Amino acid sequence: xxxxxxxxxxxQVTLAADPLKRLLDxxxxxxxxxxxxxxxxxxxxxxxxxxLDGNLVNSCLIPVGVVEGHDVVTPEGLVETERxxxxxxxFADAGAVQCGFCTPGxxxxxxxxxxxxxxxxxxxxxxxISGNLCRCTGYDLIVEGIKEAMKRGKEVW
Amino acid sequence: MVKSFRPHSLTExxxxxxxxxxxxxxxxxxxxxxxxSWTGIPPAFPRDVLFLSHxxxxxxIEKRREALVIGSGVSLSQVAxxxxxxxxxxxxxxxxxxxxxxxxxxxxGNVCNASxxxxxxxxLYSLDARVEVRSLEAVREIPIMSFITGPGQTILKRDEIVSxxxxxxxxxxxxxxxxxxxxxxxxLAKLSFAAMGEVKGGIVDGVAISFGAVGPTVVRSTExxxxxxGKPVAExxxxxxxxxxxxxxxxxxxxxxxxxxxxxxxxxLNLLENFLRNKLDDFATHHE
Numbered sequence: 001x002x003x004x005x006x007x008x009x010x011x012q013v014t015l016a017a018d019p020l021k022r023l024l025d026x027x028x029x030x031x032x033x034x035x036x037x038x039x040x041x042x043x044x045x046x047x048x049x050x051x052l053d054g055n056l057v058n059s060c061l062i063p064v065g066v067v068e069g070h071d072v073v074t075p076e077g078l079v080e081t082e083r084x085x086x087x088x089x090x091f092a093d094a095g096a097v098q099c100g101f102c103t104p105g106x107x108x109x110x111x112x113x114x115x116x117x118x119x120x121x122x123x124x125x126x127x128x129i130s131g132n133l134c135r136c137t138g139y140d141l142i143v144e145g146i147k148e149a150m151k152r153g154k155e156v157w
Numbered sequence: 158m159v160k161s162f163r164p165h166s167l168t169e170x171x172x173x174x175x176x177x178x179x180x181x182x183x184x185x186x187x188x189x190x191x192x193x194s195w196t197g198i199p200p201a202f203p204r205d206v207l208f209l210s211h212x213x214x215x216x217x218i219e220k221r222r223e224a225l226v227i228g229s230g231v232s233l234s235q236v237a238x239x240x241x242x243x244x245x246x247x248x249x250x251x252x253x254x255x256x257x258x259x260x261x262x263x264x265x266g267n268v269c270n271a272s273x274x275x276x277x278x279x280x281l282y283s284l285d286a287r288v289e290v291r292s293l294e295a296v297r298e299i300p301i302m303s304f305i306t307g308p309g310q311t312i313l314k315r316d317e318i319v320s321x322x323x324x325x326x327x328x329x330x331x332x333x334x335x336x337x338x339x340x341x342x343x344x345l346a347k348l349s350f351a352a353m354g355e356v357k358g359g360i361v362d363g364v365a366i367s368f369g370a371v372g373p374t375v376v377r378s379t380e381x382x383x384x385x386x387g388k389p390v391a392e393x394x395x396x397x398x399x400x401x402x403x404x405x406x407x408x409x410x411x412x413x414x415x416x417x418x419x420x421x422x423x424x425x426l427n428l429l430e431n432f433l434r435n436k437l438d439d440f441a442t443h444h445e
Contacts, residue, residue: 019161020199020206022189029197042190043258044343055234055260061189062261063182063199065161066208112256130342131255 006067009033009077019065024048026064027074035075035104039133046132047101049108050074056112058131075104078111086153087111087145096145098136105132110146118157119150161206167214167320170207171293175316179205183215183229184262186254187270210263215320225324229265233277236264245351246324248334249280252349255342265319271305271374272345274415276336278305279369280351281324282377289321290314298323307373329353329363331440333432337424339415346370347416350428356441360389366432368425371410378407385433390441397433401426 001016008031017026024041027033027050039045041060048059051073078084087110090096097103106129113120113128120128125146126139134142162179164170173179180202182188192200209215215230220241227236236242237250237259253259253267253276267277268288281301288304290297290313297317304311313319331354338344349369355362364385367377381403385393410421 018158018199019163020159020202022199025197038196041193041196043186043254046255046257049257052260056257057261058186058257061186061258063161063185063189063206063208065163066185066211068163109257127342128256131257 090149094145233259274370282367283365
């Protein structure tokens with residue numbers, strides 16, 4: 001066990017944990033932030049995506065020791081921001097959500113994309129969610145959701 | 158229970174590496190999957206873990222004289238974004254996994270994982286990349302073809318850490334990278350192909366051809382390349398069947414869950430034929 005400090009959704013947090021424990025497990029079990037899901041646990045499905053210093057990463061592939069001193073944003077943190085709200089509403093209106101298991105990861109991937117490119121092409125959108133699996137929608141409605149967020153969010157990005 | 162170390166400097170990392178039997182951990186995206194345990198339980202690492210990617214000394218990427226020098230803590234995304242990255246390496250890197258993994262995974266990690274299907278490795282073979290490794294006592298620079306010796310096997314010693322990957326920036330006017338996989342993102346390659354060629358005045362001035370996932374290591378033959386260099390592109394046509402036979406003898410893939418030996422070999426040789434027959438000729442005809 002080691003004492004670890006990092007910033008979680010804008011707040012400084014301290015935790016005693018094995019630094020090798022996955023960030024995914026720490027967030028879900030120690031902080032009860034269950035927005036992210038464990039789909040595959042191997043980086044294939046994108047259901048556990050978070051932002052680490054603003055970069056999209058798979059929390060199942062990161063030991064918590066690595067995030068010491070860094071900034072982590074989960075879906076719970078994102079939806080409190082204007083950008084997060086914009087994406088969530090756009091997803092809902094576009095019908096981009098069916099069972100919902102992949103949705104938090106898709107929202108994180110969309111936020112990461114719009115952060116770097118506020119007017120992405122269809123192809124760029126598909127590449128941005130290429131590491132996210134959805135078994136319900138066939139992806140088209142999710143792409144529509146991201147386009148909708150892009151249109152509505154002109155002022156927030 | 159295994160321990161983890163988070164050193165403050167490269168020197169401290171090298172001492173820890175020397176004193177402890179520990180696993181160098183940069184991005185860790187392969188290691189976390191390899192040793193994955195149950196939900197809520199840390200991965201079952203067999204030895205202590207040495208975190209490296211936070212070290213400033215390993216996070217540089219820069220053009221130094223005629224080479225690109227990439228620190229072992231540099232992520233694949235940074236390599237892909239860097240303006241002076243050779244096109245063939247950029248394509249290879251962008252064919253790996255998906256954006257979120259590329260944000261953490263490192264080029265040095267892909268090399269040390271030494272998978273015959275490692276996508277960047279195939280391009281790095283064609284680029285004549287070198288691997289710089291350090292211990293407390295010494296620095297060695299090793300051609301990538303000598304660094305990797307088999308599936309998952311390298312000549313990295315127990316007290317050494319890979320510090321940089323050095324990629325010579327040679328002129329090459331024809332660059333082909335092709336990864337054949339089941340899904341565009343996140344799939345491991347059934348096979349990969351990275352070929353570079355330089356044509357001047359209708360004559361092949363240089364060529365480098367590498368195949369991934371068709372043998373225990375990436376396959377490249379500088380001997381066979383000598384048979385191509387110096388030839389007028391127009392005369393190459395007649396040599397193609399012989400070259401395909403020669404390469405065919407070196408390409409010895411296996412059947413596994415991702416593909417079959419027969420498919421891999423056929424596609425590898427088709428890609429080779431297309432490169433020799435069409436790509437070199439197209440350039441000589443249309444760009445010269």
